[in-house]
Amino acid sequence: MSFVFYVLAALTIAGGLAAVLLRNLVHCALAVTVAFAGLALLFLDLDAQFAGFAQILVYIGAVAILVVFAILLTRSSETPKDGGVFSRTWLVGLAVAAAVFAMLGWAVLETAPRLPQSAPVPVVTVQQIGQALIGRYVLPLEIVALLLTAAMIGAVIVAIHEKEEAK
Amino acid sequence: MQESISFTPQLAASPIAGMLWLIPAVPIVAAGVAALLKQSGRKTAATLAIGAMSVSLLLSVAAFAHVAGLWFGGEAARETVNFTWIQVGAANVDLGWVLDPLSAVMLVMVSLVGLLIFIYSIGYMAQDQNFTRFFCFLSLFAGAMLGVVIANSLLLLFMSWELVGLTSYLLIGFWYQKPAAAAAAKKAFITTRVGDVFFLLGMVWLFAQTGTLLFYNHGAGSIEPGALAALLTHPAALGLTAAGAIGLLIFAGAAGKSGQVPLHVWLPDAMEGPTPVSALIHAATMVAAGVYLIARVYPLMQAGALTGGTTTALTVVTWVGASTAVFAALIAVAQNDIKRILAYSTVSQLGYMMAGLGMGGVAVGMFHLITHAFFKALLFMGAGSVIHGCHEEQDIRRMGGLKADMPVTFVTYTIGMLALCGFPILFSGFWSKDGILEAAQHWSVAKAPFYMLVFGALLTAFYMTRQVSYVFFGYWRGHKPAHESPSVMTLPLAVLAFFAMALGVIGTPAWPWFRAFLEGRAVGFDWRAFGEPGLLPLMGISIVVVFLGLGFGWTLYGDKTPKAEEPDALEKAVPPVWGWLHNRLYVDELYGVTVIAFYGWWAQVADWLDRRVWGGLVSAVAWVFALWARMNRFLDTNVVDGSFDKGCDELAAGGGLLARVQSGRVQTYLRILALAVVALAAILIWSSRA
Amino acid sequence: MSPLAGFLLVAALLFSIGLAGALTRRNAILVLIGIELMLNAANLNFIAFWRYGPHPEALTGMMFAIFSIAVAAAEAAVGLGLVIAIYRHAHTADLDQMNRMKG
Numbered sequence: 001m002s003f004v005f006y007v008l009a010a011l012t013i014a015g016g017l018a019a020v021l022l023r024n025l026v027h028c029a030l031a032v033t034v035a036f037a038g039l040a041l042l043f044l045d046l047d048a049q050f051a052g053f054a055q056i057l058v059y060i061g062a063v064a065i066l067v068v069f070a071i072l073l074t075r076s077s078e079t080p081k082d083g084g085v086f087s088r089t090w091l092v093g094l095a096v097a098a099a100v101f102a103m104l105g106w107a108v109l110e111t112a113p114r115l116p117q118s119a120p121v122p123v124v125t126v127q128q129i130g131q132a133l134i135g136r137y138v139l140p141l142e143i144v145a146l147l148l149t150a151a152m153i154g155a156v157i158v159a160i161h162e163k164e165e166a167k
Numbered sequence: 168m169q170e171s172i173s174f175t176p177q178l179a180a181s182p183i184a185g186m187l188w189l190i191p192a193v194p195i196v197a198a199g200v201a202a203l204l205k206q207s208g209r210k211t212a213a214t215l216a217i218g219a220m221s222v223s224l225l226l227s228v229a230a231f232a233h234v235a236g237l238w239f240g241g242e243a244a245r246e247t248v249n250f251t252w253i254q255v256g257a258a259n260v261d262l263g264w265v266l267d268p269l270s271a272v273m274l275v276m277v278s279l280v281g282l283l284i285f286i287y288s289i290g291y292m293a294q295d296q297n298f299t300r301f302f303c304f305l306s307l308f309a310g311a312m313l314g315v316v317i318a319n320s321l322l323l324l325f326m327s328w329e330l331v332g333l334t335s336y337l338l339i340g341f342w343y344q345k346p347a348a349a350a351a352a353k354k355a356f357i358t359t360r361v362g363d364v365f366f367l368l369g370m371v372w373l374f375a376q377t378g379t380l381l382f383y384n385h386g387a388g389s390i391e392p393g394a395l396a397a398l399l400t401h402p403a404a405l406g407l408t409a410a411g412a413i414g415l416l417i418f419a420g421a422a423g424k425s426g427q428v429p430l431h432v433w434l435p436d437a438m439e440g441p442t443p444v445s446a447l448i449h450a451a452t453m454v455a456a457g458v459y460l461i462a463r464v465y466p467l468m469q470a471g472a473l474t475g476g477t478t479t480a481l482t483v484v485t486w487v488g489a490s491t492a493v494f495a496a497l498i499a500v501a502q503n504d505i506k507r508i509l510a511y512s513t514v515s516q517l518g519y520m521m522a523g524l525g526m527g528g529v530a531v532g533m534f535h536l537i538t539h540a541f542f543k544a545l546l547f548m549g550a551g552s553v554i555h556g557c558h559e560e561q562d563i564r565r566m567g568g569l570k571a572d573m574p575v576t577f578v579t580y581t582i583g584m585l586a587l588c589g590f591p592i593l594f595s596g597f598w599s600k601d602g603i604l605e606a607a608q609h610w611s612v613a614k615a616p617f618y619m620l621v622f623g624a625l626l627t628a629f630y631m632t633r634q635v636s637y638v639f640f641g642y643w644r645g646h647k648p649a650h651e652s653p654s655v656m657t658l659p660l661a662v663l664a665f666f667a668m669a670l671g672v673i674g675t676p677a678w679p680w681f682r683a684f685l686e687g688r689a690v691g692f693d694w695r696a697f698g699e700p701g702l703l704p705l706m707g708i709s710i711v712v713v714f715l716g717l718g719f720g721w722t723l724y725g726d727k728t729p730k731a732e733e734p735d736a737l738e739k740a741v742p743p744v745w746g747w748l749h750n751r752l753y754v755d756e757l758y759g760v761t762v763i764a765f766y767g768w769w770a771q772v773a774d775w776l777d778r779r780v781w782g783g784l785v786s787a788v789a790w791v792f793a794l795w796a797r798m799n800r801f802l803d804t805n806v807v808d809g810s811f812d813k814g815c816d817e818l819a820a821g822g823g824l825l826a827r828v829q830s831g832r833v834q835t836y837l838r839i840l841a842l843a844v845v846a847l848a849a850i851l852i853w854s855s856r857a
Numbered sequence: 858m859s860p861l862a863g864f865l866l867v868a869a870l871l872f873s874i875g876l877a878g879a880l881t882r883r884n885a886i887l888v889l890i891g892i893e894l895m896l897n898a899a900n901l902n903f904i905a906f907w908r909y910g911p912h913p914e915a916l917t918g919m920m921f922a923i924f925s926i927a928v929a930a931a932e933a934a935v936g937l938g939l940v941i942a943i944y945r946h947a948h949t950a951d952l953d954q955m956n957r958m959k960g
Contacts, residue, residue, distance in 0.1 A: 006861070008862075008868045008896060010901065012871060013874070015949075016871050016874040016875065016894050017895065019878065019890055019891075020874055020875070020877060020881075020882065027888060028890060029890070032890050032893065035897070035922075038895065039897050039901060042864070042867075042904075043901075044902075046864070047908060048904045048908065048918075048919055048922070050919065050923070051900070051904055051926075054923055055897075055900075056936075057928065058927070058929075059893070059928050059930075061891060063929065063933045066933055066934060066937050067933070067937065067951070068888060069918075070886050070889075071886055073942075073944070074901065074917035074941060076884075085882060085883055085885050085887075086881050086883065086908045087952070088953070090881035090897060091833065092838060093880030094877055094916070095840045096838045096845075096876070096880055097873045097874075098873070098877075099841075099845050099875040100841055100844070101869060101870065101872075101873035101875055102874070103849065104869035104872065104882055105866060107848075107852065108865045109866075111858065112862040116859065116861065116910070117859045117860075117863055118860070118909075119908065119910075119913070121931045124914075128914075129259055129916065129919065129923075132916045133920075137920050140920075141878075144924055144927045144928065147927075147928065147931055150931075151931035154935055154949075155938035156938075157868075157909075158935070158939055159942060164957035829959060830954065830956060830959055831955070831957055831958040832955065832956050832957070832959075833888070834880055834881075837888075838880050843944030
């Protein structure tokens, strides 16, 4: 539990909180980007360098941008005129989330004594990852490739259909 | 008397006796067919009735010839055909019919007179709309009457008796739209019913005592010596034996049907029916049924009599008969309706017949019955002819001088009238009445009936003369001129007139064929019978009496023509007497005050009972049921339906509540998902830990 | 408390925060943001267990996380495309108003 961990954890949590609490959606998008970044750094702290960079590349580089685009395209940057940004029954949602956290936290704290205190740093090269991808995880790889293709085509189709009907 | 020959159904040797049942059956079947005809089927109805009656007449004549043949051969015939009708355990109820001299002569008389009246009715009822119904009823009556005649069982006789009463009711009330006719029919039925109740009692008693209702059954019949001996061993009450008591009960029934005092009140009112009905039913046949019944059960009435003596039952019969004879004759003197005079005359003559039966035996009474049937039917039909010719006028004070306008009717009517009065020698009535007077003279109990009957003969001659002079002599007092009736009506009159004169032959003392025939003895022609002590003086007395009556009548009424509104000559002479007689000695009024008033009161009581008590009970039960029904409805609506409806409402509401889960909002679903996961995790953790 | 527990707690917290956002915010895009946070928290869990668990040389946790990232990207693309499509139809991205599937 090093100092770095606490800072990174605080950053990530803050980003997440900001993402869900801010009124302006663009601010929320930026906050979530901060959260993503925090997470990437956490991955690096956990010696999962490939995962950390992949996180930066994909999440910050693509997902966050997508979110911003979506916010802009749906004019969600404007604050809503009636009510607030939270639903009328936000307390119920909060309660549910709290219940979930309670359960998870309790589970963690219950098993905390039995968790390993330390472990040697694993040495993971990109070559190893690549070989694992082609070797053992070749099926998931191909499926994910298929999935990405389908998602891309699907998103385009969904968006284009709407466009034609709007005309 | 030779032993009677009777046959069982298995060994019937006489085909005629075996076919005897056809005699009443054919007219009844004809009536049944006629009942189905429409009003337009007049010719068919008349043909059916007359055809059936002709068949019955032929068969009756054949039966009579058979019996007469046997009698001539020296055998006394009594052939019975019996069969079991109902079996109740060990007891049987048997029915059957009998062919003996008594039934043979009665059969011939009934069917002959009946046939003549049927033919007469074609003319009389020609204008009537209900011609078909009339002949249907006539035929039914004829069948029933013939059934009474041939019955060998008291039960079968009673059944036919009741049927005769029913048809009498139907025919008296033939013109039912007239209230008087409907009331008369009702009166006839109810009055005869009173007698029939006693008849039924007597019948039941007889059955209980002797175990059978058959008259003759090879020695086992209820009026054969064996049964009679049994009946005589138990004295009943008031000095009567069982036989006497039963006999009196049966006589009560006969008294009703034959119009003896005090049950005579229906007969004059029965004149509301058409004249052929009066002629057939209330002169010749139905009223004679009572006399015939007594003749039939005569052994019962006579049981226990010492030789030459008499029984209590027969004494009662005699007194009632004699009283009726005088009573009715008195009333007849002061009546103004042509048919009513004849009706009272019939009542009077029926009294003579009963007295004859009581004092002189079966033959005496039956002979007068036979002769009376012919001349009374003749008189009624003659009256009908007169009424028809006078355009439906029935009051004798509006008639007159008809001897010129209606000659045939006049001649035949006079013949009948003289026969009724008992005009000597030529007319049958003289011989038959004389037979009764002779029996009365020699009666051992009292002399009073003789004097009463003689007085009655005087009155008979008087009132008949009065009637004839009012109707046929003098000048015409009506509105329209009268005319003679068609030959279809006058021909039967002629035939009956012939018989009214000729029948006297068979009953003279010189050749008492009728008596011998009935009693199954041989007889020869013997002039010396007139020499019997007391016979000629008796004949002299009766001749004198008849001429006295005729003379009285002629002097008072004669050829005079009193105006219709003028009081009667007798009335002028003795007004109070006339008043009493004219009002029929107030018998009807007496009944009205006593019996009928009581009955009315009793009917009211019964009505009150019925409406308040029984009706109240029924209403209470119905009210309870209604209450129960209402309670059920309440339960059904509120509890059953209510609970069911409520259940359904709750279900719908519940469904409504549940439907709120489907809010359509994604976040709600997500929340529920998350909660479910938490719950699931909790369950898994806790179950693994436990 | 072990480092692993700390990471797990952070992941749990981040997950709950993401869930809270998905459950309470009105805008559809924020729900998707919340979902991304939840996925990220799960990734953190995987990496943490890979680092401190047995056999890190099998690379199981890392692979899982990488594949999860890939799938999350695809899912974000499609989801946001749908949000845009819905926005074009309903002229709003407000989830409170989208209850046409109400029972």
